[in-house]
Amino acid sequence: MKKYLFVLAGMMASLQMLGQGFRTPGDGSTWTLTRLSETEGSGVSVANDGFVFTMTTDVTIAPEDVFTLEPQKEVRMADGVRLEILGPCSLDAGDFTTSFYPLDNEAQPYGLWVEGTDRVTVRNVSFDGVGLSGHVAGGMDIVDCLFMNHNAKSASYALSMAPHLSSYRVENCSFFDCGRSAIGSGANICIDLTVRGCTFIGNGTSNRNYPQLNLTVGQNVEISHNRIIGNREHTMVGGIVVANMMGFNGDFHTLISDNVIEDNRFGVAVYTNQTASVVNNVIRNNNTEVNPMNGGSGINVYDPYGMQQTRIEGNYIEGNLWGITVVGAKEVNVGKTDADAPDYNPGQNTFLNNGFGGAVYDLYNNSANTVYAQGNYWKTAVTQDAQGIEDVIFHKVDNASLGEVIFTPWITDDQTFVESVDVAAPAEDGAVYGINGVRRSEWQKGINLVHRNGKVIKVIR
Numbered sequence: 001m002k003k004y005l006f007v008l009a010g011m012m013a014s015l016q017m018l019g020q021g022f023r024t025p026g027d028g029s030t031w032t033l034t035r036l037s038e039t040e041g042s043g044v045s046v047a048n049d050g051f052v053f054t055m056t057t058d059v060t061i062a063p064e065d066v067f068t069l070e071p072q073k074e075v076r077m078a079d080g081v082r083l084e085i086l087g088p089c090s091l092d093a094g095d096f097t098t099s100f101y102p103l104d105n106e107a108q109p110y111g112l113w114v115e116g117t118d119r120v121t122v123r124n125v126s127f128d129g130v131g132l133s134g135h136v137a138g139g140m141d142i143v144d145c146l147f148m149n150h151n152a153k154s155a156s157y158a159l160s161m162a163p164h165l166s167s168y169r170v171e172n173c174s175f176f177d178c179g180r181s182a183i184g185s186g187a188n189i190c191i192d193l194t195v196r197g198c199t200f201i202g203n204g205t206s207n208r209n210y211p212q213l214n215l216t217v218g219q220n221v222e223i224s225h226n227r228i229i230g231n232r233e234h235t236m237v238g239g240i241v242v243a244n245m246m247g248f249n250g251d252f253h254t255l256i257s258d259n260v261i262e263d264n265r266f267g268v269a270v271y272t273n274q275t276a277s278v279v280n281n282v283i284r285n286n287n288t289e290v291n292p293m294n295g296g297s298g299i300n301v302y303d304p305y306g307m308q309q310t311r312i313e314g315n316y317i318e319g320n321l322w323g324i325t326v327v328g329a330k331e332v333n334v335g336k337t338d339a340d341a342p343d344y345n346p347g348q349n350t351f352l353n354n355g356f357g358g359a360v361y362d363l364y365n366n367s368a369n370t371v372y373a374q375g376n377y378w379k380t381a382v383t384q385d386a387q388g389i390e391d392v393i394f395h396k397v398d399n400a401s402l403g404e405v406i407f408t409p410w411i412t413d414d415q416t417f418v419e420s421v422d423v424a425a426p427a428e429d430g431a432v433y434g435i436n437g438v439r440r441s442e443w444q445k446g447i448n449l450v451h452r453n454g455k456v457i458k459v460i461r
Helices: 002-020 033-037 386-390
Strands: 044-047 052-055 059-061 066-068 074-077 082-085 089-092 098-102 111-116 120-123 125-128 131-136 140-143 146-148 157-162 166-171 174-176 181-184 191-196 199-201 213-216 220-224 227-229 240-243 253-257 260-262 268-271 275-279 282-284 297-303 309-313 316-318 322-328 331-333 350-352 363-365 417-421 447-452 455-460
Touching (some): 033 044, 157 166, 213 220, 253 268, 268 275
Parallel strands (some): 089 120, 111 131, 125 146, 146 174, 166 191, 174 199, 191 220, 213 240, 220 253, 240 268, 275 309, 322 363
Antiparallel strands (some): 044 052
């Protein structure tokens, strides 16, 4: 009887280990994909002269051990499989990309879970059909990486960020066709974040209410010099949200600058308590929302609690269902041209053809606040005078319960002009493909030349 009980206990232990996958011993050893493939029971095998690895079960790198990512490898992950790294690691593939993707067209792997205390660098890594979940107290630097076709199994975001009060930097990365948001964190997690020089195209393929960037406020959040382009078939997917929906108290700063934001459900939304600056962006044709009452703003300021301060300057705002919409907030400054004012803002926003159903709404003040919007070019206005500008603004004049928009003085010429220039598709050997074999070049939209006062001030590819 004891023998049978012993055998049964052994079988149960084996099944438990099988269910948990493989875990390194936690003895301070260093692990690589190659070493895992050489270790019995790891579920990792290798082929093609050491370049292609297959993972058929979860692998956990113990907190006491070290993981080093080798360059120029391919990792094929079976359905549901996760590589969990709980301690120090290097995920820098150097000059030769290492790629993670599903084992086959039916597999939906989890991807990578990275945890620990020391800051982690992820560089030149491709995540195709898998996700990256960061839970690193010291934060992460994600540089020169590709995220595409995320299956939303690891999180609602291809790049998921945690824990609360950590710091992340995302630079020169590309995000294509991810199932929900490209980047995000939980509503209860404040992250200091820089997203700079990245490309976001067609994310939100599930067509649910997840913007391409779905962010919570942090002490400092900067989103600059990016291209955020929607797929017009995804009518539920917005561009950028930076929100404080949990009512965090603190000094939160948000800078959204020098981005091109096009063809989304809405462009930029900043919600509740924060100090936000939306500066020098091109915000065009964010009008895929089928019901204008549910969205379609180029810039939406929402704060019924009256705690947000928002500065809007130098933006080119064209072809959205609404140009700027204001719902609440402590102060919204779209231009205050008194040079002696402590909140001086030259304005220099250009508004053109924001509206729907034959009506124009370049600025809609749906609040009781007075909104200063001086020094702007109301290009939609049929006549460049007070009455012409009144016709493209909705405020106290149109509804006595609303606050006033003070738009005098205005300017009468473009401060920013955007020109699209066609470029040739990339060479065949430089093309990027998804696991479904679809070539990415159909997203090629040319080069945006952004001019100010007759000079090219930036080139955004």
